[in-house]
Amino acid sequence: MAIHQIDSEYSPGRLSAPPVEKRRGRLKIYFGYADGVGKTCAMLHDAHEVRKDGIDVVAGYIEPHDWPETAALLEGLELLTPLEVSYKSAISKEFDLDRAIRRKPELILIDELAHTNAEGCRHKKRYQDVEELLCAGIDVYTTNNVQHIESLNDVVASITGIDVSERIPDSVFDSADQIELVDIEPDELIERLHKGNVYQERSARNLPTIFTREKLIALREIALRRAADQVNRISLQNCEQIQNGGSYANEHILVCLSSVPSDAKVIRTAARMADAFHGTFTALHVEMPEISAAANNQTQINEHLRLAEQLGAQIATVYGEDIPGQIAEYAKVSRVSKIVMGRSNHTNKWFSKPTLVDRLSTLAPNIDIYIIPDSQSSFHLGLPKYTKSVKFSLADSLKTIGIFAACMLIGLWFNSLGFSEANIITVYILGVLINSVVTRGQIYSVISSVVSVLVFDLIFTEPYLQFRVFSGGYPVTLLVMLVSAIITSTLTKRVKEQARQAAQKAYRTEVLLETSHKLQQAGDELEILSETAQQMAKLLDRSIIFYSVQENALSEPMVFLKEGSAADTQVYFREDERLVAEWVYKNNKRAGATTDTLSAAKCLYLAVRGKDRVFAVSGIVMEKEARLGVFEKSLVIAMLGECGLALEKEWLNETKKQITMQAQQEQLRTNLLRGISHDLRTPLTSILGNAGILVSNSEILNEEQKTGLYTDIYDDATWLIKLVENLLSITRIDNGTMNxxxxxxxxxxxxxxxxxxxxxxxxxxxxxxxxxxxxxxxxxxxxxxxxxxxxxxxxxxxxxxxxxxxxxxxxxxxxxxxxxxxxxxxxxxxxxxxxxxxxxxxxxxxxxxxxxxxxxxxxxxxxxxxxxxxxxxxxxxxxxxxxxxxxxxxxxxxxxx
Missing domain, CATH: 3.30.565.10 (Histidine kinase-like ATPase, C-terminal domain)
Structure with a gap:
């Protein structure tokens, strides 16, 4: 393992004290059911009211709709200069996050929470900008419509017929400190539209199809219900805090994922259900061992996993060919109370077989199963729509030809010895089995099976050198041989794939356990980070970077190259990479490659956190590498969690030592003061008294009495001098200043x-x-x-x-x-x-x-x-x-x- 470290002032074993916890800003969302209900005007009006109370208010970004009412309300407010971003020969004006943080007002106004930022901005979404402002201690007023909430997207799309691409996760909406519903009657909104008070550039005939009375009434109902749910959630949380109770209920909602596009609707439905029941939400993906997903299907699965994560789901992955069996087993072990999945409306016209729901109902009869119907193809029993990639290699082709030639020679030898045709068939079946073991693609086994049947018919059946197998029992024999060859090759491939997956899971589990064991034995911070980086490099086969936190700032990067890597490490020391790591440290969130924040970085940066502070930042090199899988990401998070606990334990030990040392110093100071106040008082009093006698009664004292007083003063002064010398000597020795x-x-x-x-x-x-x-x-x-x-x-x-x-x-x-x-x-x-x-x-x-x-x-x-x-x-x-x-x-x- 190659380790590169550039840090001249790094001191192992000394963890810096955590930064003082900053106040988090408060978020208020002005919520409406459609454009034009007055969200921006309500926000600006409230801004003027709080400004009268002496609050420092800045308009961060207001959508330039050129409405007279909006322009009038902007008067008197400080307007932040927008950021001009050049992309594809066009200039786009965006919210300037860095300028806002430097200005740091008490309250900032930002319109359109679900907006997607232009290329070149730090974050992909505006709600991520808002989150960073909140972390910086700045209060935010913002606006949002009901169609922009992720879990309601499919419901709104079914009403309006429009699929909105700009959406915010439910967690952002639910985490708001205050939701203010801005509501007007649908008829009044339609009247505004016709007067041009919403879209000045559009005529009454050119309005979006969403603005019909029936659709607006439906959207208004959804918005009212969503706002009421939020109020109810806040009330329940407050009651729970007062009563010091546990969770709301023990409901556990499980959604089953596949690559079918309609599963997005299933995920959103499950998220709404988990929210309604206040339960745990888990998304389960079953990976098939013998089938490799096509690129487009894998992309769809990744999108579904990402959507489930945004909606607050915990991601779980299991392996196996029996999909209902795997789901039922996981549901029983995880105490799932409800399963949500999609179902296709298409039926097989030729024959029927048990569906996934039927099998699952049988295997898990005590679990409620919710089926979300859809006209599109969805998740059903049987194999998902995967495409098998056919790959030929010279090595496997030569192996197949060699095995087939050996079988032919052995068959000819058996035939010359007078062996029956059944023995010769067995030789070819054995050859197909061996071929499936030594080659990688199943295509070789299928080709070997078909060619073996044809060669056996051509050489070893009468009439010889002719394809005539329609007499006697030859058709049955050849059919049995073909089926046997294909089944054995398929089973062999399946066993090999299962063995590979089992070995991979065992290896990953071993790495995780080994990491825990090594971190327990690590002696200081540098050793903890080094062990964690080496284990991550071993698990992911990628180069790893670590920034430790020293004196509330990141140290120089420590680079741990993967085995056999000859990469130029200077690329990871660039200022732009360090800025990403510093952002992760300050905001305690992931950023960099494969994320929506600073995605141009070459590494994926993750915070190594303890209970409530960040101890280090880890970077995983993603350049020219595929993005992390779900299982790999879970293991990495678990390893970084172990690392964070180890670093926190080390910090607590250092803090305990410092407290003990301070207590000892305090005890030393107390003893010294007590000793000085008691033991030094006697000689000082004696010196003072004897000196006073000499000054006042020098005429009446004889020489012998004076000599006695002088001697006492000398002895007391000598005693004090020796005491002070001892104190100074001990101080110099303990401080290491005595040479x-x-x-x-x-x-x-x-x-x-x-x-x-x-x-x-x-x-x-x-x-x-x-x-x-x-x-x-x-x-x-x-x-x-x-x-x-x-x-x-x-x-x-x-x-x-x-x-x-x-x-x-x-x-x-x-x-x-x-x-x-x-x-x-x-x-x-x-x-x-x-x-x-x-x-x-x-x-x-x-x-x-x-x-x-x-x-x-x-x-x-x-x-x-x-x-x-x-x-x-x-x-x-x-x-x-x-x-x-x-x-x-x-x-x-x-x-x-």
Whole structure:
């Protein structure tokens, strides 16, 4: 797998924080049953009303009908300059989406929601422009007619006789925050038409056929019912939110798809039914294993799948030759309550056979089946209208000729041995069976069967070398042989195709399971993306691109080329491709090749999302490649979902670590402030008091008393200085800003230097040094090790009574030098030993001067020794006391110096 990555600042394992969730805009649709009811005027009138309340309103795009009333209402509103798009030597004016987003008003007015944009615009449909505006936090007022709703298209077409090509998915209409029905009487609308208030360029005789009283009444009824359904849906949703209830019902509507054009009507009917029952909607396509669909049929199936997706259906695909059996089995497993399908009105004049509905009723008697009749050919039992592509290849032709020649030689040999004709027929049937196994096209098996029958009749039946098979039992024998040959070849081909499909499904399932397993073991973001890309490339046999999200922006692309690909990766680093990926990241929607958004891109870009944020963008190279199948698309979405969950889990772990670190820092700050407020108060108060006595009573104090006060001030100041030095040293070490200057040093000299700076109270103790070798050297930063020895000795002096013995010893221990400070004081409890080197830990016993301290000295010692690559430890001294020791890397003495 070739991996190309260009990202100089990429840091694996660090997922950026998600962007702050933006407010989503609100959508209001002015809904009518025909042109001329006053939708645009109502929208403009409401815009003026909200503008009076201080709302920033912009007219994004209003259809230029040159109506005086519309022009009057546009006065006083800011009109956005339209985008001029040149296409086929013509200039088309379209809504300028980028200009609107840059302007970013509070409310924007856009006419004709179902409009199809000209070539060159970002989106194919205007409702997609509106969706992007809503995602940008801009409220939208728009207009739409009943004939432009996808699920009502066939119903309206049956009334008006006009098939409207500009339509919006039902999901867009249903997701509107407010629907305002703009309604007038049909007679009043017709009067407007005759006065030229709707179509000024048309005369009363040249009006569309839709404008008859009967048709307008029917359209008005449909619009009223659709608006009422929307109000009812919103009311039910609000009630459900208040009651915290579940779904409306457990209805599951299943629509069966085929390549028949009339299935579009079936899909829309099923969508309306699912909407009416508030149920789940699934579209099922049964693929035949032994038949390959023609290009036009496959295109029709893809259109039906796309329509079902637009209407909110979940797409499912099953494989098998028994169509009703596959549908019934899927319906039982998926708990389908209602099945919707089309039925042809054509009947077979010669013989009748069970239809799909009859078989399905028998196999699934407990499921309601709804039949949508149509005059066109529709889905029925038997094979759909597929065309078999006949393809000849030289290799398969040579195989067929070779097998046939072998059968002829064996037949002649059997004939010379006196074998019966039944044995010779078996040889030819076996040859046909072998031919069907080793060749790809069924045409070779059919040709082999027919030629075998003719050759057998010509060579092995009397009269020889003549086609005379009408005597005796030869006709029956030849017919049986021909039928047997065709059946065996057909069954063999079917088994091979089923085995191929089973292996393909098993492979795809294995890839999906393998992806889940690898993502669970991935250690950081880069590894998660890499594993996902490699699995996608393996599944699709296409090159994959990934953009990770770093600091709320896309990183440089990571390209994962498919096996054997020698493509120029620079084409995927172009600015136009990156802009598509950025659009996907910002809008959390798919875009690019094979979509209606930025379709000129070379890749199909999909968002890798978690629960409510986008963690990365994936690109699938589609250049010169066929579009993804339904099953492949489902697997890709599942893989990206697994990737999104893994990235979200990684982000949550990183967030948890940051929260834990912040809690620790907060605890550290609290302890430090508590220590400063308590432990520093005593020496500061002492210094202040002693200084005050010296200032106020200097004349009455003798020299001995003054010396005592000076000594106390000096001791307290020294204690404070050491405390501040410890704090600063710990900060530098933890931040990584302290640079160690490691040099070979004599331990004798380092210990001697440290004893010069220990506490003055050390004179009350007996301190001795024992060295196993006076020339013992260790690699160290001497100034830091001096501070370690001072802290440990001061600790021993502080917590042991006067007159105690303190011993500093150093000896060679393998490749290390071991330094130990031993005392014969009261010792340390076992519980305290486990926390002795923790920050802000102080033992229960109080020092001789009554100061507990902040508990930073031994913590600093541990940090310094760890930075040197050594270890620090504590243990009991025998028979009494404590041993504090540490190790440093020993250095050999060069005797030649």
């Amino acid at each position: 160690l200057d490691l040099q070979p040093e004599l331990l004798d000299e380092v210990i001697e230097e440290a004893l010069l700076h220990v506490s003055r109270r050390s004179a009350e103790h007996v301190i001795e040094t024992i060295l196993g070798d006076e020339l013992l050297m260790a690699k160290m930063d001497s100034r830091l090790i001096v501070q370690v020895i001072i802290n440990i000795v001061d600790n021993a002096v502080k917590y042991t009574p006067a007159g105690s013995h303190i011993t500093i010893s150093a000896k060679k221990d393998g490749q290390f030098a071991r330094i130990e400070i031993t005392d014969d004081g009261p010792g340390i409890s076992d519980a305290a030993k486990t926390k002795l080197f923790d920050m802000f830990f102080t033992a229960d016993n109080i020092s001789a001067d009554g100061r507990r301290g902040l508990g930073l000295g031994l913590t600093l010692c541990k940090s310094i020794i760890t930075a040197h690559g050594g270890t620090i430890y504590v243990k009991d001294n025998t028979p009494q006391g404590t041993v504090l020791g540490f190790t440093l890397l020993a250095e050999e003495v060069d005797v030649h110096e």
